[in-house]
Amino acid sequence: MIQLVEAIVLGFIPAFFMLFCTLVGLGTEVPHDIAGALQHFAAGILICSIGIELLPAMKNASGVSEVFASGVGFFSGVALMIVVGNLCPELEEDEDEEAEKKKEEAVDPPKDRGIPRNNSIAGRKTSMLSMAYNRSGSGSFENQFPISNISEETPLVDNVTSQNKPFPTALLVTVCVDSILDGLLIGISTAAGPSAATMLSLSLSVEMSFLGLTLATAMAGYPSKSSVPASFLGPAFIITGASIGSLISSALSSNPTALIGMLSFGVAALLFMVAEELLLQAHENGKHVWWVDVQLYVGFFVSILLGKLVPE
Numbered sequence: 001m002i003q004l005v006e007a008i009v010l011g012f013i014p015a016f017f018m019l020f021c022t023l024v025g026l027g028t029e030v031p032h033d034i035a036g037a038l039q040h041f042a043a044g045i046l047i048c049s050i051g052i053e054l055l056p057a058m059k060n061a062s063g064v065s066e067v068f069a070s071g072v073g074f075f076s077g078v079a080l081m082i083v084v085g086n087l088c089p090e091l092e093e094d095e096d097e098e099a100e101k102k103k104e105e106a107v108d109p110p111k112d113r114g115i116p117r118n119n120s121i122a123g124r125k126t127s128m129l130s131m132a133y134n135r136s137g138s139g140s141f142e143n144q145f146p147i148s149n150i151s152e153e154t155p156l157v158d159n160v161t162s163q164n165k166p167f168p169t170a171l172l173v174t175v176c177v178d179s180i181l182d183g184l185l186i187g188i189s190t191a192a193g194p195s196a197a198t199m200l201s202l203s204l205s206v207e208m209s210f211l212g213l214t215l216a217t218a219m220a221g222y223p224s225k226s227s228v229p230a231s232f233l234g235p236a237f238i239i240t241g242a243s244i245g246s247l248i249s250s251a252l253s254s255n256p257t258a259l260i261g262m263l264s265f266g267v268a269a270l271l272f273m274v275a276e277e278l279l280l281q282a283h284e285n286g287k288h289v290w291w292v293d294v295q296l297y298v299g300f301f302v303s304i305l306l307g308k309l310v311p312e
Contacts, residue, residue, distance in 0.1 A: 004246045006194065007187040010201040011242030014182065014208040015235030021212030022219075022231040035210065036282035037295045042206035043278040044299025045199050045306075050270050052307060053196030054189065057263040065257050073261030077268030084181060085276065168218045172230055175215055179234040180241035181269070182208065187245020188266045191252075191259060195307045200270070202306070203299075207278065208238065 061070045182204050189197040215234065219227040252258040282292070 007246030018208035025216035040295035048303035069261035073264035179237035183241020191249035
């Protein structure tokens, strides 16, 4: 019961930040360098947490059964993250679309569409926004918001309202899937000790804040009676996932082999999150700013300090 309460409390931290950013993030755009610095900082905390708190379980696995469980859990984590990533793939243009785009740019230079491709919440999760519009049944995102009709000064909110588009349900479902997975990782990490779960909760708070901003952008202009309740779904799924993860880890605590497999699953999922999400999103614009990159190491060292403050 104590472990379950701990998981719920730690799950509440990223849930709160996600809800806060969703409710107040309408029309807000975080500067790319600031966003990149925070993402590097979160990645540093995660890397340190993996190495100190979770990786020893894999390293200390002994016997055929424990080593096998470690491998199964690890690659299951990789597979699950790939599946979740495919729910919101990067919307890349093919050669014909690229050629057509160049022709259009030659005639009429593109204006800001309200959601820049390389903004602070770009990457896998920003691509969910375009996918949600494309699945809405009202045509593609580009067709609903043509370049020629949107100037740099025209906010996306007005266009969404005027077009009376259906609610972005596809995006909301994907956000809920991502949220429950992150909550599940928090719950699983409680099996490795309070410090592991605490540092993971803090780092995921940064990630879920950007996801909240993405959701806020998609729901801009919709009535509060639909957008406000939807804002609570992601945070609720984080806490739900944390509770489920804690219950699973508690049930497997008496089975060392199964526990090693579960912690190995967490290692793979977190490594994927660092390498394929946080750091890729931070460098979407292809630039490296020294003080932004340094935050990776600052986060790593802060994680070590937090480990000394949090009891084992």
